[in-house]
Amino acid sequence: MVVADNMREFEYTWDDFNYLRKLSNAHSGIMVPDDKFDMFYSRLTKRLRILGFSRVYQYCQFLQAHPELEFTEFMNAVTTNLTSFFRETHHFDYLVQTLLPDLKQNNPTQKQIKAWSAGCSTGEEPYSLAMILLENMPTDWNIKILATDLDTHVLSTAAEGIYPIDQASSMGEQRLHRWFQKGTGANSHKVRTKAELRQIIQFKQLNLMQEWPMKGGFDFIFCRNVLIYFDRDTKSILVNRYASLLREGGHLFIGHAESLHLLESPFSLVGNTIYKKPAHD
Incomplete structure (x- = not known):
């Protein structure tokens, strides 16, 4: 069925949408409802222009014929990436007030923290x-953060650590000065995270629906x-799978619109969208 819409630059049908969302779901597990019909179109128009197509159907054919060339670009285009610094502040308050003090008290000899940011977007x-x-752990502790995402484009942005100064300013002048370097000349409206931050984060591409190469032992997962x-x-x-990679007593932080209610898991709720894996005596 062709959508009768003379305002569209490219011919786009429900058959196209159904093919593309089925492909996306098979690869990523992400469910794409009917109301994302227009979103898929808008996300793909740039790729159609670059490839010189006039119909989305041509793009579907190209994807089918050349997945090795285009599939990563397709997934990058349709993946949603919305984030900000210190989003959902109560999670960071819990880290400072509860989780990190517990780690200091219960891990005095190993002095190591392993964290994972799953779906890290632009960093x-x-x-x-x-x-x-x-800011909150002693300087002799070994801190490692794994940051993963399906989208290779946002991972590249994350690894560079360069952001508009207006975006970074939301965290306050003190943090901005402590952790960022201001650009000069043509980049005077941008800031970059200092090497001190970048060196404790490892950015990796990961499809959550496929095999995970990590060995586990994480103290917490976002x-x-x-x-x-x-x-x-x-x-x-x-x-x-997250539970299997957390140490005993480890924590899982999820989004404000999410819940583990009705899901079979070992976690117990300890705060607003904060869950804890039981520790065995």
């Missing part, structure tokens, strides 16, 4: 975590505004 979340950890895109069965699988 604001892992950099926020890095600031909190470096997986915020990711579960909302999956169906119930997939959520249960992911949550239990």
Whole structure:
């Protein structure tokens, strides 16, 4: 069925949309409802212009014929990436007031923290975590943050650590001065995270629906505004995979619109969208 819309630059049908969302779901597990019809179109128009197509159907054919050339670009285009520094501040308050003091008390000899930011987007979340950890933990502790995302484009932005100064200013002048370097000349409206932050974060491309190469032992995992895109069965699988990579007593932080309610998992709720894996005596 062709959508009768003379305002569209490219011919676009429900058959096109159904093919593309099925492909996206098979690769990422993300459920794409009918109301994302227009979003998919708008996300793909840049690729169609670059490739010289006049119909979305041509793009579907190209994807099918040349997945090795285009599939990563397709997933990058349709993946949602919305984030900010210190988003959902109560999670960071919990780290400072509860979790980090517990780690200091219960881990005095090993002096190590392992954290994972799953679905890190353009990097604001892992950099926020890095600031909190470096501000609140002794300097002789070994701090490692793994930051992963499906989208290779946002990972490149995250690894560079360059942001508009207006975006970074929201965290306050003190943090901005402590953790960022201001650009000069043509880049005077931008800031870059200092090497001190970047060196404790490892950015990696990861499809949550495929094999995970990590060995585990994480003290906490941030997986915020990711579960909302999956169906119930997939959520249960992911949550239990997270549990298997957390140490005993480890924490899972999820998004404000998410819940583990009705999911089979070992976690117990200890705060607003904060869950804890039980510790065995």
